[in-house]
Amino acid sequence: MVIAKAWALKKHFDGFPKTSDFDLKKIELPNLKDGGEQKLLLESVFLSVDPYMRPYSRRDMKEGDIMIGTQVARVVESKNSAFTVGAFVVAGSGWRTHFISDGKDLQLLPSSWPESLPKSLALGTIGMPGLTAYFGLLEVCKMKPGETVLVNAAAGAVGSVVGQLAKIGGCKVVGCAGSDDKVAYLKKIGFDEAFNYKSVKSLDEALHKASPDGYDCFFDNVGGEFASVAINHMKKYGRIAVCGAISQYNDSVPQKGPYVQIPMIFKELQMEGFLVSRWNNRREEGLQALLKWVMEGKMKCHEQVTEGFENMPMAFIRMLKGENLGKAVVKV
Numbered sequence: 001m002v003i004a005k006a007w008a009l010k011k012h013f014d015g016f017p018k019t020s021d022f023d024l025k026k027i028e029l030p031n032l033k034d035g036g037e038q039k040l041l042l043e044s045v046f047l048s049v050d051p052y053m054r055p056y057s058r059r060d061m062k063e064g065d066i067m068i069g070t071q072v073a074r075v076v077e078s079k080n081s082a083f084t085v086g087a088f089v090v091a092g093s094g095w096r097t098h099f100i101s102d103g104k105d106l107q108l109l110p111s112s113w114p115e116s117l118p119k120s121l122a123l124g125t126i127g128m129p130g131l132t133a134y135f136g137l138l139e140v141c142k143m144k145p146g147e148t149v150l151v152n153a154a155a156g157a158v159g160s161v162v163g164q165l166a167k168i169g170g171c172k173v174v175g176c177a178g179s180d181d182k183v184a185y186l187k188k189i190g191f192d193e194a195f196n197y198k199s200v201k202s203l204d205e206a207l208h209k210a211s212p213d214g215y216d217c218f219f220d221n222v223g224g225e226f227a228s229v230a231i232n233h234m235k236k237y238g239r240i241a242v243c244g245a246i247s248q249y250n251d252s253v254p255q256k257g258p259y260v261q262i263p264m265i266f267k268e269l270q271m272e273g274f275l276v277s278r279w280n281n282r283r284e285e286g287l288q289a290l291l292k293w294v295m296e297g298k299m300k301c302h303e304q305v306t307e308g309f310e311n312m313p314m315a316f317i318r319m320l321k322g323e324n325l326g327k328a329v330v331k332v
Contacts, residue, residue: 002029002041004098006066007312009057016250016320017054022067022313029100037102038080042073042089044097047309047330048123049316050157051221054249067095067312070128072109072119083108090122095312097332110287114295118303124157124327125294125301131286132243132276133161136219137169139279140241140272145170147216150207150233152226153246154194155182157327161290162219163191164299171217174210176226178322185325189300197226207233214238222247228258234267242273250320302326 003026010023032039048070056068075087080103083089089106093099109122117126124130136158137143149166153159154175166173167190174193175186186194193210200206207215207230214235220227223245234240248255264271279286293299304324306315309332319328 001031002098003027004029004096005309006097007095008064008066009061011063012058012061013054013250015252017313017317019313019317024310025066027096029098032077032079032100034079040075040080040083040101040103040106041077042091042093042099042101042106043076044071044073044093044099044309044332045088046120046123047071047095047312047332048128049312049319049328049330050129051244051246051249051320053316054320068092069094070123071096072122073099088119088122090127097309107283110284110291112288112291117294120303120305120327120329120331121294121301123329124303125161125299126287126290128276129157129327130161130290131279131283132158133165133219134286134290135276135279135282136241136243136274137162137165137217140274141217141219141239143169143171143217148172148174148211148213148235149217149219150174150211150215150230151219151221152176152197152230153221153244153322154191155185155325156221156322157324158243159219159221160186160189160302160326161299164189164293166217167191168293168298172211174207174215176206182325185302203229204232217241219243220245224248224255225258228260231258231260231263231269234263234269236267238267238269240269240271242271246320304328306330308332 006025008023011021070092075083088109149171151159151162155177163173172192175191176197183194183196195206214233218240221244224247315330
């Protein structure tokens with residue numbers, strides 16, 4: 001018999017989440033039985049903390065529910081021939097150390113995954129954030145070689161992949177982030193221009209200086225004031241992929257604006273929100289492409305690893321405050 005630990009949402013977040021909003025529970029898991037549904041016992045090895053968890057918790061969760069989220073897990077016991085003991089999978093089973101599955105909600109790591117590559121990357125660059133960048137840039141922004149791409153929250157899990165994909169695609173890339181260390185990281189991974197939005201005197205001037213001719217594509221992870229200023233720097237027929245709005249997730253009072261109609265009309269812009277799940281039928285295509293670029297050294301990966309399942313809430317809060325560089329993960 002296995003005793004699993006799990007983090008539950010004790011209280012819906014008011015403003016920034018606090019550690020007191022979470023409750024650590026112990027759950028007794030039943031033994032696997034022969035016959036019936038083919039079951040698996042899995043243990044989490046790495047767990048993901050992501051910005052989407054903040055708005056989704058309000059929309060989809062009740063107080064007392066186990067926190068939503070994804071993990072890389074190892075099969076400990078199997079009565080399902082499709083999954084051997086010791087195999088690694090990506091699961092969406094929330095903030096748990098152990099869980100039971102019938103296998104339908106599990107995705108094996110790509111068979112071509114090399115032993116030398118950290119399996120935690122299946123939660124980042126070669127996982128949902130990487131796929132978000134891949135499909136958002138190629139299908140929503142429809143970037144073309146020679147264009148100029150703007151991405152905010154550029155040192156995060158999605159933004160850092162967006163910038164590198166745009167460079168692979170032959171584009172000029174401008175990124176912004178919230179610290180000088182992050183800006184230095186963006187330069188290191190190939191961004192043409194990068195600036196610290198917290199220290200520039202004028203966001204408007206910084207965007208103009210980075211690309212005086214404007215931007216063909218804008219991959220927006222932030223929303224709010226940044227988006228309302230950036231839209232005025234778009235070129236005619238520019239495309240904007242609305243991926244996230246992290247500047248607004250923790251607001252108790254909704255922000256006003258931005259009012260996008262006038263620049264959208266005069267510049268004939270396209271602006272489209274998206275969820276990566278739209279391309280679930282092409283997941284394998286995206287993962288294989290990302291894995292190939294990582295193995296060829298064309299895409300660099302940085303992870304902010306927090307040790308210990310007991311530190312999940314703190315890792316989540318730090319990520320929302322922008323304290324992570326690259327993908328934030330928790331190692332059990």
